[in-house]
Amino acid sequence: MDEFVIQTDRLTKRYKNVVAVDDLSMEIRRGRVYGLLGPNGSGKTTTMGLLLGLQAPTSGTFSLFGYNHGHRDLLRRVGALVENSSFYPYLSGYQNLRYFQMISGRGSEGELESLVDRVGLAGRGHDLFRTYSYGMKQRLGIALSLLGDPDLVFLDEPTNGLDPEGMIEVRELITSLGDGSRTVLLSSHLLHEVEQVCDSVTIISKGRLIAQGEVSQLIATAGSEQIRIKTTDNSKALQLLSTPGWIEDVSMDEDSLLITAPIERSAELTAALANAEVYVAEMVPIRKSLEEYFLEVTGRGNEGLQ
Amino acid sequence: MIAHLLTLIEGEWFKLRRRWLPWILLAVMVLVSQAFLWGFYAVYHMTEGEGTNTFLSDYQYTGGTATIQVTCSDLLDGRLRERIHPLSKEERLIVEGEISEWGPKECSDYASEPEKFFMFVLPTSIVGNIYLVFLTGLPFILIMILSASLLGSEYGWGTLRIVISRGLGRWQLISAKLVLCVLVASGWLVVMVLLNIVSSILAGIIPPDEGVSLIVIPEGDTWASVLSAFGKFIGKVLYGTVPYICLGAFFVVLTQSTAQGISLSVITYVAEAMVVPPLLAISEKLERINEGLLSSNVREWISLGDSEAAVALKGAETPDILQAFLVILAYSLVMLVALMWLFQRRDLSGPKGE
Numbered sequence: 187m188d189e190f191v192i193q194t195d196r197l198t199k200r201y202k203n204v205v206a207v208d209d210l211s212m213e214i215r216r217g218r219v220y221g222l223l224g225p226n227g228s229g230k231t232t233t234m235g236l237l238l239g240l241q242a243p244t245s246g247t248f249s250l251f252g253y254n255h256g257h258r259d260l261l262r263r264v265g266a267l268v269e270n271s272s273f274y275p276y277l278s279g280y281q282n283l284r285y286f287q288m289i290s291g292r293g294s295e296g297e298l299e300s301l302v303d304r305v306g307l308a309g310r311g312h313d314l315f316r317t318y319s320y321g322m323k324q325r326l327g328i329a330l331s332l333l334g335d336p337d338l339v340f341l342d343e344p345t346n347g348l349d350p351e352g353m354i355e356v357r358e359l360i361t362s363l364g365d366g367s368r369t370v371l372l373s374s375h376l377l378h379e380v381e382q383v384c385d386s387v388t389i390i391s392k393g394r395l396i397a398q399g400e401v402s403q404l405i406a407t408a409g410s411e412q413i414r415i416k417t418t419d420n421s422k423a424l425q426l427l428s429t430p431g432w433i434e435d436v437s438m439d440e441d442s443l444l445i446t447a448p449i450e451r452s453a454e455l456t457a458a459l460a461n462a463e464v465y466v467a468e469m470v471p472i473r474k475s476l477e478e479y480f481l482e483v484t485g486r487g488n489e490g491l492q
Numbered sequence: 493m494i495a496h497l498l499t500l501i502e503g504e505w506f507k508l509r510r511r512w513l514p515w516i517l518l519a520v521m522v523l524v525s526q527a528f529l530w531g532f533y534a535v536y537h538m539t540e541g542e543g544t545n546t547f548l549s550d551y552q553y554t555g556g557t558a559t560i561q562v563t564c565s566d567l568l569d570g571r572l573r574e575r576i577h578p579l580s581k582e583e584r585l586i587v588e589g590e591i592s593e594w595g596p597k598e599c600s601d602y603a604s605e606p607e608k609f610f611m612f613v614l615p616t617s618i619v620g621n622i623y624l625v626f627l628t629g630l631p632f633i634l635i636m637i638l639s640a641s642l643l644g645s646e647y648g649w650g651t652l653r654i655v656i657s658r659g660l661g662r663w664q665l666i667s668a669k670l671v672l673c674v675l676v677a678s679g680w681l682v683v684m685v686l687l688n689i690v691s692s693i694l695a696g697i698i699p700p701d702e703g704v705s706l707i708v709i710p711e712g713d714t715w716a717s718v719l720s721a722f723g724k725f726i727g728k729v730l731y732g733t734v735p736y737i738c739l740g741a742f743f744v745v746l747t748q749s750t751a752q753g754i755s756l757s758v759i760t761y762v763a764e765a766m767v768v769p770p771l772l773a774i775s776e777k778l779e780r781i782n783e784g785l786l787s788s789n790v791r792e793w794i795s796l797g798d799s800e801a802a803v804a805l806k807g808a809e810t811p812d813i814l815q816a817f818l819v820i821l822a823y824s825l826v827m828l829v830a831l832m833w834l835f836q837r838r839d840l841s842g843p844k845g846e
Binding site for chain 1: 496499500502503506507510511649650651653654655656657658659660837839840
């Protein structure tokens with residue numbers, strides 16, 4: 187019953203003439219890091235808002251932890267950072283967390299200290315929120331989403347405003363969050379971020395579901411992988427590699443060969459060439475990226491995506 | 493349920509006590525209350541027991557048999573018959589008719605010497621000044637500002653989304669805020685009472701009143717009756733603030749803005765309490781609408797009862813307390829239901845700015 191932490195069924199949110207979320211049906215299993223990927227304005231934040239009870243769906247239903255929405259107590263198992271981190275400006279970061287801990291009715295002072303440390307706010311926790319930089323506000327938002335050790339964490343663009351070092355820290359943190367039974371739903375328009383951090387991804391565009399599945403499988407379906415090699419005799423290598431059936435295509439590309447074949451058969455490739463006294467000087471696997479997959483399935487340019 | 497609500501109220505207080513707003517509003521209330529107490533102290537000593545108010549004109553009549561002069565003090569202290577005794581029967585009828593028009597117009601602001609005295613002497617000073625502060629309407633405006641700000645700021649900062657997304661429940665959150673407003677109003681009253689006690693003690697020990705007793709129970713009253721009246725008054729005042737707390741919150745949910753919510757609440761209050769009643773007074777039929785207005789009912793609800801002056805000026809007409817109670821209840825419920833309905837249905841978006 188609890189296997190799917192989130193299930194949506196034809197979820198739709200309409201604002202007058204704009205359809206923000208359109209007939210969205212998706213399933214998210216427990217204990218993984220899921221990416222909700224889409225360009226700006228694709229409906230990611232609205233989807234999260236619907237799941238968190240901030241907005242009412244125009245039609246469709248959804249369930250959290252196997253229970254239909256409307257169960258207020260279910261949200262007590264959820265931590266969220268939605269869009270920008272909004273807190274009480276006249277309270278310190280620590281006091282803000284203390285307030286949310288107080289109204290949630292669980293946790294200890296010690297938990298707050300460790301959370302503040304964990305998100306890299308140590309030493310600034312007792313400063314007023316209004317004195318924080320954008321990146322620090324985001325860190326506090328992440329700390330809040332982890333308060334009370336929730337089973338499901340929503341993170342909406344969590345690395346917005348962070349410096350490169352901060353981005354790496356936060357991505358490592360997100361990866362570690364999904365290690366146990368906790369589920370993380372990460373919304374992002376950063377393709378490489380989703381590719382690095384997430385096990386599975388749901389791609390939406392203009393509020394509609396485009397694709398859903400494990401990141402590695404989606405990339406694999408995007409087309410065959412390629413290997414670029416430089417040899418001691420490229421002409422002979424070209425002739426030799428035209429024969430094996432598992433090689434789809436071989437072509438000369440300036441001073442190297444471009445081979446369309448599974449990367450895991452690289453060893454067979456080098457052995458075949460070595461047997462014919464052609465030696466590999468350089469070999470580079472060329473993997474398809476999520477970005478290429480995204481462009482393929484959406485059939486669009488990458489506006490709004492980075 | 494109750495435990496959850498208490499937790500939310502505690503959380504709201506955790507935030508509110510760290511803001512300037514409730515303390516500034518309290519300072520305003522205290523200043524006005526103290527201004528009344530010390531104002532009466534000053535006026536009492538300036539008029540030196542003359543029993544008249546220098547700002548009020550007396551009524552004069554010259555008849556065939558005698559010339560008479562009637563003051564507000566005569567009227568309110570029941571000396572009218574004695575004053576008009578020298579006149580003939582026909583002239584007395586004329587004078588009584590004229591006095592019934594002149595009295596309410598000229599003497600409504602009149603404070604007799606005992607009334608002034610009891611405004612700065614314990615125990616009557618405790619409630620008397622607070623009653624006058626509430627008659628000005630200022631506390632109702634301040635409590636509307638507080639309730640509007642308590643909710644409106646959350647829209648401005650965008651914090652409502654975080655709070656709601658933690659599964660606290662929308663109506664529970666609103667209820668906690670409204671209850672906290674009532675508790676804050678109680679706190680204001682406690683502070684005003686304590687400071688009135690301190691000021692009354694000071695008024696009794698500084699010159700020229702070193703010899704005046706610090707505590708004077710009015711004739712016909714006892715400690716028990718004074719304390720009972722005090723308790724009733726505090727309860728009534730708190731009940732009277734409830735519709736205004738709901739009004740402030742309602743306009744904020746409607747506009748999703750603190751500034752607009754406060755503006756609309758104050759405009760509604762001013763229109764309802766100060767502009768509409770004189771307009772309704774132009775016709776007897778319209779005057780009945782006045783009985784349904786919130787402000788006039790709240791005024792009746794918190795009134796201290798049949799004071800000497802009130803009886804003289806209103807012809808012994810007592811306020812309809814039950815009607816006032818029901819009207820306040822109706823306004824509170826309507827406002828509360830509308831507020832909850834709107835808040836439950838509305839989508840919550842990001843920060844709207846202050």
